[in-house]
Amino acid sequence: MQQHRELTERQINTQLLNGALATPAWWKWAVIGLGLIVLAGFSTFGYMVNRGLGVTGLGRPVFWGVFITTFVFWVGISHAGIMISAILRLTQAEWRRPVTRAAELLTVFSLITALTFPVIHAGRPWRIIYWILPYDFSRGVWPNVRSPLIWDPAAIGTYLTGSTLFLYVALLPDLGNLRDRTTGFKHGLYTLLALGWRGNSRQWRLQTTAGILLSALMLPIFVSVHSIVSWDFAVTPAVEGWHSTIFAPYFVIGAVHSGVSAVVTMMALMRWLWKWDNFIRPEHFDALARLLIVVGTAWFAFTLVEILYSLYSLEGQELAFRDMQIFQWPWALLFVIFLITAFFIPVPAWLFKRVRNSIPLMFWTSISVNIGMWLERFLIIVPALSRKQPFVYVWGSYHPSLVELTLILWSLAFVGMNMLLFARFFPLIPLFEQKESQAFSSRVQIGRASVPAVLREREQE
Amino acid sequence: MASHISTAPDHRPTFQESASQLIARGRTSAPASPARLWIVVLSAVTLVGVVGVAGRLAGGFADRSAWGYYAAVVSFLLSTAGAAPMVSIAPTLARASWVRPVTRVSQLFAAVGVVTALLYIPLVFALPPLVEDGVRRRSIWFGAPSLTPHLWGTISVLGLVFIGLALLWSSSIPDLKAVAETATGLRRRIAGRLSMGFIGTDTQWKALRMRIGVLGAFYFLFLVFTHIVFSADFAVALVAGWKDAIFPMYHAMTSLQSGLASTIVAAYFIRRFGRLERYIELDQFWAMSKLLFATSLLWFYFFFSAFIVFWYGRTGSDQAVIDILIGGPYRWAFIATFLLSFVIPLFSLMWNPVRHSIKGPTIIGSLILTGMLIDRIRIYAAAWSAEGINDRYLRFVPATHWPDPWDVFVIVGAIGAAALAFLLATRLVPAVSLWEIQYMRLLTRPVRFLKGHAFIIAKPD
């Protein structure tokens, strides 16, 4: 059910570059609005650094709260990029084409936002920045390589560098295209960025090889990043809710579930904002939704196995912790909301073809998944900390303060603003992928039926 | 756009050629063909296995540690033969067309499931009940009646075999119809009755394809359930202090790897002895070796995410697992598995020429199968010989339990019986599914794109 119309290359150029060459009317107001929230966030951070962490709701024993939840949430969202562009590029799925660059972009910006949170939540941020980097020759103060907090920057740094370079290499052909379409200062800028791209067969061949090779390299990195983030929690023996071996794959599947839903949300927004109806079609939402059903069910299976095995040894602490997390106020309410929004609304809804093909329904179900996934991380981190071993007491549970909520809002606005700024200078949908899919797709006559077909390259006989 | 595509010479076997070659081979196979010779040899080996099982039964169920190797063999067969159909189910659900020639090879492993089911029955009696003289031991069934693990273990293993056979049968109905038309004597009667009056009307084809899809998806869900139940009851529950949430997923993941390996090895032998070189081509082996490489990486990933949590945590239960499974009496088995299942596949399959060949994945696949057998021996021999099942932690690490002659007979006999069951199944149903080959031939066509060579693949859905 390929529903696209044949477009000439010139039409593709004009439609897809409408965001990059001209300034859409709504763009200015959107950037200003988001910019204000970002400024509010920065000033709140300044206030917190000045007054100390007392302004947040943290205390003893809940030392980690909403900041680390949002950190894990944004690392989870960043897994959409590689899941869409790497895995689907390796399996040559046709429906990845309009989304690869936007997904990688979401990866890069959500990783940058994720990296800011460990700095924000630290007691002395001005020291954490340079003490994690292994450069301190003078005082012989080296980072402790056995600490998961050193694995984190290594993994996220690798993933961020890899994604940014992957994004740039895949952007080269479109930079050449933009260089040809612009004049004056912008032409100079794009000429410099396009490194003299001419589009000869050698460069195209390397583009396809690069796509396959970089995807193959980025895939193991993508799996390792969220495993390492989960080992921040899994390795501590004292916290019952955390010390479980299934955390690594459980977090990775959860990241894919929340990441791909974020891409679906973004696709719906892109289609609505830039009017790319020819390129982001209902069949893409349908394919992504079918993928999400499998990923969502796998993630839910991992959740159940984790809870099953945490109760398995019937030790007093574990039972008390699960009882608190699932049945006691206020965690019980959050647990129910989490289950409904992350699994019981979206996944059954996606089973119906009508839901999968309607863009607004897909938009709202994917947003509900991400609300649920944020709650899932919150319910893993905070209850486990507030109810550790017998000697840990807490009157009144942890509740986030206004400062923390502002900084969460800041992170959403920060990612949104960066995406809009990028979209102003570079096309969000790769032009050459659209043209390639036009050149490769054709129709095959089998009896009376004219069936859409795809072309696959074959080595020379 | 479509103007660039021009027809190219198509020298793949035509409909009549492939029909006669695949179906008739069963009827006109001359007595000197290797199949009959192999059947005699394998049935002798199976007899050895029966002797082994009888010897084991004579030893009685009192001494639990005697049944360690027996449980390892049952888990080995359940894992390899159980997961092999997944090799055809997953790509078919993902609508990949490369898998069509090997779908029948992977589904034929359901016949091996019969051997697994027969071997499984004595094991149920060897498993200690949940409540023994008033003391309830630890298990994932918590407060359930005493024989629940035995009941659910049997349901899961027999259910898996049943669904596997149903999948094999329903996907081979068209071929059975073709066999019934050309075969004589007993084969004709059996094939005729089994093909259930399939004529090939449009509705029958639609129903057939829908049935295969549903059975495939159900098989996948049931496989994960079986691995959770079998690994939890027959391994984890028997060792005091082994609290390892990832073990069921490790058990399922390693079985996917060995299922792939067994499909590759079986496809190699069928290709050579059945002279089917023109049907199971290099593309199938290439795609499967990519998956083999990916699952070998996943083997290390699942192992390491458990090991890092145990190594870092050092609590009582962590130390118990490392002592008995990795560092303790079965250290040699662990090192052998580590080399065979991860190091050798990693450093060999990472090279393109090895992956892009037919012999490469077959050799690596057989190494992975041996590694898998040793891995199961390491886990089950250790689990079944651990004392003090109701202690809080493993007080005393058991000595290495070396196999006695009955165990060796059972292992050799089980593998022989599995090969025999597979071979007998290929006598009734053609080893390469005729209707999928012809369906693939209908959908794909070699073409010339301008001057270059390419393939057109129609995507009807």
Place this chain on the structure above:
Amino acid sequence: MVMPSQEVAAHSWGMGVDIDRCTGCQACVVACQAENNLPINEEEHFLQGRSFEWIRVERYWEGEYPNIKARYIPILCQHCENAPCEPVCPVYATYHNDQGMNVQVYNRCVGTRYCANGCPYQVRFFNYWEPVWPETLRNQLNPDVTVRSRGVMEKCSFCIQRIRRVRLQAKSDGRAVRDGEIQPACVQACPTSALVFGDLNDPTSRVSKLKNNRRSYLLLNDTLRTEPNVYYLARVETVGTGAAHG
């Protein structure tokens, strides 16, 4: 794998806590807060869960009204050999030194609070607010102990300043440290001498005798295997000698 240098450490400081002697008078808590410049615990800090008690007395009630019994256990940093808080610190702000103690280096700590998450005894405290003393109390601060700023983790250090002073004194006198010569603030202040400090490597020291006492046990060690260096001695229950109560 290179194992750490296993030659016998010169000293392995440890502590004995005799629950039977402890009356729950909290003298140790007050002494510790005075000795180690702990910030002033206002009531509001207690409610926010940000109070500082390097050593605290946990109180449990046993029995039903009317014959209720209070039980007290002083809990301080156990200086575990296999500490869950040490390997997770990214900047080596806390590690296990050759004296068998878990040291906390204040100027290296960047405040990720990961160590406090890992501690099962909850004996690590974080400076959420900048500690501030009224003018009059300024000169009451102990010069040997650094005053921590906000954003830094702190915990019981076995009064390392006192250990250093005695060891330097012993070194300059050219003699070994005598048993009982080093007394942390809490040990010194305890009226019933329930707290004993000494060198676990020296078999003749009082703390080694307490360690080998029949009544000695370790907190949370059989499940978490943290191998603490603080040995607790169980309470002695007088069971039903004639009179109805008891």
Place this chain on the structure above:
Amino acid sequence: MARKSILGLYETPDAGANALDGLHAAGVEAHETEVMTGTPYPEGAFGEHVPQHRLFRFPAFGALFGFTLALLYTAGTQLAWPLVTGGKPILAVPAMLIILYEFTMLNAVIFTVVGIIFESRLPNLFTKAPYDRRISEGMVGVVVSCEENRAAEVEAVLRRAGALEIKSA
């Protein structure tokens, strides 16, 4: 003899393919011609010379470089400052494995990208070879670099194949 490069612009890919056939018939070697397109056509679609690239060498070298870098960083820092933490050995191998893996993959990716840019001869901003804006709008450009004296013959072949425009530099 100075070498000239001549660009022939063609409306459709078929015209481009015919132009290349004409050039090969006229005896121009394969490596002297360069086909420029706006979209990635399958290999050899224009019958042009399929270039061999040695890209796979870069990630291998990068991985090796990253591994040694990480080995220095992890083992070096642990031995330079041997502090016992949590009863773990000084050279904690499982923790090192993670950092080794991350640095290996990081450098493999970086070297691959450098390899891609290098292999496609990219940073050539100041080349004289002719180029036309409309190539990125779907037209096909065929560039031939040949000797001065053969320039006229090559232009004739390009024009006969239906070139929209001929440029030379």
